[in-house]
Amino acid sequence: MATKIYDIIAASISVKQEILSDASFQQKVQAATDAVIHAFQAGKKVMFCGNGGSAADAQHLAAEFSGRFYKNRRALPSDALHCNTSYLTAVANDYSYDDIYSRLVDGTMEKGDVLIGLSTSGNSPNIVKAFETARAKGITTIGFTGATGGKMKDLSDHLINVPSTVTPRIQESHILLGHIICELTEAAIFND
Template sequence: MLDPIERVKEMQKILESMAADTEWAEAVKVAASLCVSSLKAGGKVLFCGNGGSAADAQHLAAELTGRFLYDRPPLYGEALHCNTSALTAVGNDYGYDRVFERQIQAKGKAGDVLIGLSTSGNSGNVVKALEAARDQMMKTISLVGSRACLMAELADVCIAIPSDQTPRIQEGHILSGHTLCEIIEAEMFPRETV
């Protein structure tokens, strides 16, 4: 039987690597700065991903529209897969690779931010979303794993988790996303004691 402690030890190694990685920390800070600049200007933070990455996208969007650590006004965060009618209509009429691209074309404007999540970094529909976001003059952020990927090339900021295993990458994504949300909340609504 699998020893659960071994999984904790695997993640501990990844966390130690992230803690020593100044590039990871800087990427999170720069990503947060892009989001804060957009939100202060009345912009939006849009998210997209598939499967577990969609769940993480939805989770992080909710941290912005709801609250993260403390009560404060809501921030515009939206996970693009949540409108199932739009998702299935575009998927049916244009193909699944375009389900996020079309929504970016409809909703995105210059200065908004798109955060794409993918453990492979090569999900076709997220790649097309990033391309569309760049065409719309949006800022782009990718959360990926350690492998070379298209999403890293398309992002203004790439937050890479030092793993090639899907579950460990997703665990790193949620830590990165929570850190991002905490910085955004503190910058948008500073308080003396956090």
């Protein structure tokens, strides 16, 4: 048992070590952060979407913006698109689960906003469809995926593709990288 615990922790550290030693990956994170900062400074919003554990991460990161990260400051306009269960179940039932995010992107987002999608495979149909809608509306897309980027690769203005194919290791890195974006954004907008 202790060996298995050690192996899991070591695997998580290994993925993060690969990110740490990759300057071009860190530049991608900086570029995504700059897009988020620019959107908030322009009075736009940053919305998130994901499924399962990635939905939980999406909601967590949105709350870091709309609540607070380190600083007592005004709320930033950010939310996770899955938080209205009446909407979610109605659209999934009346249309398709694949449409749950694209309809909200179409109805509530505008050019200059940012849509951040989290999908370890990069192939979640509802997020791919949301990114297609976002692209058609001039909404900046940031994809958090695993190694290949999946279908989201070609639909992401900024692709943060964690160098792993193991779902838990990817998600652990997504929350780390999301926290980095939140911290740097808050510091840039609310520099004291």
